[in-house]
Amino acid sequence: MSALELKPIARIRNGYEDKFGIPRQPGLAAVRSVIVFEPEYRVREALRGIEGFSHLWLIWVFDRSQREDWSPTVRPPRLGGNARVGVFASRSPFRPNPIGLSCVRLEGLREGEGGLELVVTGADLMDGTPILDIKPYLPYADSHPEATGGFTDETPRQTLKVEIPADWRQGLTDEEAQALTDILSQDPRPAYQRDPERVYGFGFGGMQIRFSVAEGIARVTEIRRA
């Protein structure tokens, strides 16, 4: 086998319009995503029994992070963007085969324009990302709470407090406010930028969000609807 050709079976729909803003690992924000099957795979029977599983694996394509060449080492944001680790010791998108792996929570099934769709939370995929496979999460084979997490063990995640001033909060639904809080609490700034004066921006759910971070607090400074 020299090369393998794969076809997307589905695409994810959510508000993540920008790479900047997406949680760096799945499960970190309760943002709701919908998995819409490609026409060829809109077969209800293919999902029979899936509602019995609380979690699913998504295997997907880093379609907006592809580079011509691969680099043996990467600089994970978790290490401040300076230290290098091997690409196979990281979950970096810049890999020989640009495949992503994410565990999401299955919230339910719904009838949508694309037939039967899956509603999930915790996905770290940009809007429109092609999905290659969906598998049930099997706790007896997949759950290893005792596993050691290499460099990620030594650099615990820092979360931020989030402030959305009332002027901006009033324009948001509760779900939008929750999603935005989750996203900002994960500190979506590029790892090597730590300037309290700086205003950062990203797109989410049809909005342009601007925020700054000082003393452990992410404060929304502007929300503009597209």
Added chain:
Amino acid sequence: MSALELKPIARIRNGYEDKFGIPRQPGLAAVRSVIVFEPEYRVREALRGIEGFSHLWLIWVFDRSQREDWSPTVRPPRLGGNARVGVFASRSPFRPNPIGLSCVRLEGLREGEGGLELVVTGADLMDGTPILDIKPYLPYADSHPEATGGFTDETPRQTLKVEIPADWRQGLTDEEAQALTDILSQDPRPAYQRDPERVYGFGFGGMQIRFSVAEGIARVTEIRRA
């Protein structure tokens, strides 16, 4: 994106010469496998820091289970091979994109003929299977002991006692005996065959193994070296 072309980065080497005999999920047998990188990916730096992780994900190709077409439902062995579930509610190899996902334990690195190689246990891949990606297992994102396992929850795995008569045991190394015991304890019979008179056979580690099962005991009846 219409189709994505992927290239194997490595191949697995172990004794699993036969599909029959391979555990049905990863982690169920302590058989040792070696991951040998393809020449293009024999770059030591790509593994920097990997020894800090106790578990790895392998994303691989079901290269010996491919069919022309996909079927929306499959009959998992766990349900006795009769009941049908949706392909996306199963880990069956017969999927729209023939991708496998397995969590293995990283036992160490070694220098081999293929340069730096990874030694792992718990892989459920046949000898020679092409691997597309290796990722570290991140317990904070990947471990969900509370997850519900759908139909797999209601049909707990049955394990067998294993008997290897002394005549056959004396020809085995300790590691071979352990591997064989692990494999047989998982009951590698096809799910729909339950005949106590029948002798089953499979290849493992250069040996042809024959065994029968009666009253919860798998008994080795013959071991022949190739």
